[in-house]
Amino acid sequence: MRNFRLFTALLVFNVCSFTIWGQKDKASEYNLKAAFIYNFTRYIEWKGGSDENEFIIGIIGTSPINDPLSEIVKTETVDNKKITIKRFSKPADIGFCHILFISQNAGVSLDDILAKTSGKGTLIISEQNGYAEQGTAINFVVINRKLKFEANVKAINSAGLTASSQLLKLAIIIK
Amino acid sequence: MAVFKNLSIKNKLIIIQTTTAFIVVLVCCIFFVLTDIRTFKDAARLKMFSLARIVGENAVSTLVFLDQDAATQILMKLNKEPDITQAAVLDKNGKLFASYSRERTGSDKDPSAAADGKQLIVSYKLYQEKEFMGTVVLHAELNELNKIVTGYIKVTVLVLLAAITAALLLSAFLQRSIVHRLLKLVSKTKEIARTGNYALRVEGTGNDEIGILSGGFNNMLEQIENMNKFLKESNKALKNYSLSLERTNKELEEFAYISSHDMKSPITSLIGMLTLIQQKEAVQPGKQHLFELAVNSARQMQKTINALNEIIAFRKTLKVEREKINLEEALEEVKLRIYDMISSSGAEIQADFTGCRFVHYPAVHLKSIFQNLLTNAIKYKQHGHPPKIDITTSCEDKFLVLEVKDQGMGIDMDLYKDKLYGLFQRFHTHVEGSGIGLHMIYSIVESYGGKIYIESEVNKGTTFKIYLANGPL
Structure with a gap:
């Protein structure tokens, strides 16, 4: 928790820098995205069985989010469960994970990924314009130089997840 | 106090009762108003705190996801609360994250305004999973308080007026049983003093102090009446006595006058006779001594009779x-x-x-x-x-x-x-x-x-x- 505090401080610091964020500051964008992903765990309810003893975050494709997310995972937990990061390169490799982050650089068909994960209780987070409309649960967008996220309620529900109203209130809702 | 002392009992009673009623009602009103104001303030504080808590719970996620716009939106909803003049969400470092200010109030409130009792500041600390996330601060102005206080003042004035009127009416009604009877006593006293008629009585006595006073007054009147009667009788007797004395005195004077007057000529002629006897030398020689004694006695008597006459004459000249x-x-x-x-x-x-x-x-x-x-x-x-x-x-x-x-x-x-x-x-x-x-x-x-x-x-x-x-x- 102590580290989370530090992390949030970092995050708040990033808000300032983020507003003047340019190409060189990709790192801070991904710091923020990593923090958001972690924070989503607080507003999303997984129905998964209690037998799991770890919380799995999957990343498909290489992404600069890897480093900041690894940092967070080192210290934080979700529902007192350790967080594990699994990295996949193609949809066929994808195993069970609570959250699946689709990198911009994944270069794989979204439909394949969706087909692979449908009905398994996986929260799919993407970062490409239009992906939410195509079926990812949450999609990061940058509006007015600020990091925002779209939420596809139907996708969230069909994945068997429940999103808190507090979260949906902040999201750009996609139908 | 000297003015009060000279007031009639009627007015004294009215003043006492009215003042008592006024003070009692005033004290009660002040007590209730103060209690109500405090209750109102407590309720307002509680309400503000609840509002701050609700706003806070809603704003936590905005802090988490750094959504200042959303936070501002939440705060904007406070415009339904007319008392709230300013609201702010501070992040965990105390930096302003989102704020709201009622347009009407215009310029920023001087923090010292909190001292005037109408300004209320409530802050609520936000936690998520025991993690401090930030603070919600609400500034409220208890505009209602003014209205409530003026309302209370109006009600208090009305109640006081009603109380005074009631006290006046009641005392005017109740004092009859006291003052009316006292006044009757007073008027009776005046009447007796004026007419001197001690046969008068005060009617309508009772068992209270005024009744005792009236009874005592009647008793006193009876005693005075008896004494007066007795005095008049004895006075009359004395007058008769003095009249008879005067009459007797006059008779005596008359008697003295008549007797002294009637004795005057016999004694004069007696002395004349004695002188004649002496001149005729009819006294036996050797008995001259006895004769002279007789003459002296006669002269002494004449002198006394003359003095008596003189006194009686003098008395008539007074x-x-x-x-x-x-x-x-x-x-x-x-x-x-x-x-x-x-x-x-x-x-x-x-x-x-x-x-x-x-x-x-x-x-x-x-x-x-x-x-x-x-x-x-x-x-x-x-x-x-x-x-x-x-x-x-x-x-x-x-x-x-x-x-x-x-x-x-x-x-x-x-x-x-x-x-x-x-x-x-x-x-x-x-x-x-x-x-x-x-x-x-x-x-x-x-x-x-x-x-x-x-x-x-x-x-x-x-x-x-x-x-x-x-x-x-």
Whole structure:
């Protein structure tokens, strides 16, 4: 928790820098995205069985989010469960994970990924314009130089997840 | 307080009751108003706190996802709360994250305004999973408080007016049983004082203090009435008695007059006969002595009868009108009347009227007083010394004080004190006299409302101090 505090401080610091964020500051964008992903765990309810003893975050494709997310995972937990990061390169490799982050650089068909994960209780987070409309649960967008996220309620529900109203209130809702 | 003291009991009672009611109601009103204001403030604080909590719970996620716009949106919803002037969400470092300010209030509120009692600041710390996330701060202005206070003041004034009116009406009604009866007592007292009719009574007594007072008053009236009746009766009896006395006195006077008058001519003729007998030398030689005794007795009797006549005549002259008399002139006239007596005795008369020169008195009587005093002083001189008489006057209040001092033989006051003014009283029998002089002076002075004081020492002299009631000047 102590580290989370530090992390949030970092995050708040990033808000300032983020507003003047340019190409060189990709790192801070991904710091923020990593923090958001972690924070989503607080507003999303997984129905998964209690037998799991770890919380799995999957990343498909290489992404600069890897480093900041690894940092967070080192210290934080979700529902007192350790967080594990699994990295996949193609949809066929994808195993069970609570959250699946689709990198911009994944270069794989979204439909394949969706087909692979449908009905398994996986929260799919993407970062490409239009992906939410195509079926990812949450999609990061940058509006007015600020990091925002779209939420596809139907996708969230069909994945068997429940999103808190507090979260949906902040999201750009996609139908 | 002096003003209050002189108020009638009716007004006193009304003032006391009204003031009491006023104070009681005022104290109650103040108590309730203060309690209500405090309750209102507590409720307002509680409400603000709840609002802050609700806003906070809603704003946590905005802090988490750094959504300042959303936070502002949440705060904007506070515009439904007219009391809230400012609201802010601070992040965990205390930096402003989102804020809201009511347009109406315009400029930023001075923090010191919190001291005026209407400004309310509530802050609520936000936690997520025990992690401090930030603070919600609400500034409220209790505009309702003013309305409530003015409302209370109006109600209080109305209640006070109602209370005073009620107290006035009640006291005006209730005081009847006290004041009305007291006033009845007072008016009865006044009536009795005016008419002197002690047969009157106060009706409508009771068992309270006023009843006791009325009862006592009636008892007193009864006693006074009885006493009055008794006094009147005894007064009447006394009057009758004095009338009968007067009648008797008059009869006696008449009797004395008739007898003394009727005795006058027989004694004169008796003396004439005796003189005739002497002239005819009808007395046996050798019996001359007895005859002379008889003559002396007859003369003595004649003298007494004459004095009696004189006194009776004098008594009839009392009640003569007063006139202004020059004392010096009056004295000179008297001196002329008894010129022989003065010159033969070699009397020395010193008169000093500078103290008072005039007196309002009946002239006859004043001269009579002078004459009797002078003749007394000359007659009862010390043997071998010519009489010396000093006369002075002075004015004292309503009296002329006439002081006549001689250096004669004096009167033994211890012996004769009680007999001084009696008729035919004589203290020096070796000198010729009738014994009516002092009696006449006394009768005159007394009948005109004066007094006589005598100081005397045997063989030293006598001082007469005569207070003549000086008539109106």
